[in-house]
Amino acid sequence: MVKRKNSKESIKGLGVKYGTTLRRRYTNIYRILKSKRICPKCGSLRFKRAVIGIWKCHKCNYTIAGGAYDIISKHT
Numbered sequence: 001m002v003k004r005k006n007s008k009e010s011i012k013g014l015g016v017k018y019g020t021t022l023r024r025r026y027t028n029i030y031r032i033l034k035s036k037r038i039c040p041k042c043g044s045l046r047f048k049r050a051v052i053g054i055w056k057c058h059k060c061n062y063t064i065a066g067g068a069y070d071i072i073s074k075h076t
C-alpha cells in the first residue's frame with residue numbers, strides 16, 4: 001500500500017505540484033476566500049467575491065469593494 005502524503009490541511013486542486021510551501025500558502029488563502037460571510041445588508045450567507053476586489057451578495061445584489069482574497073485587504 002502506498003501512503004498518501006497529503007495532509008489534512010491540503011486542498012484538492014493542486015495535487016503534488018508546486019511544492020509544499022506554495023501549496024500551504026494557497027490553502028490558507030483559499031480557506032479565507034471560501035469562508036462563509038454574512039451580507040452586511042440582508043444578513044444572508046451568500047455574500048461572496050464576484051471578481052478580484054469586488055464582493056457581492058447573491059441574494060440582494062449588494063456590492064462593495066474589498067480586498068482580493070478577503071473582504072478587508074491585509075496589505076493596506
Ligand SMILES: [Zn+2]
Pocket residue numbers: 039040041042043044057058059060061062
Ligand atoms: Zn445581501
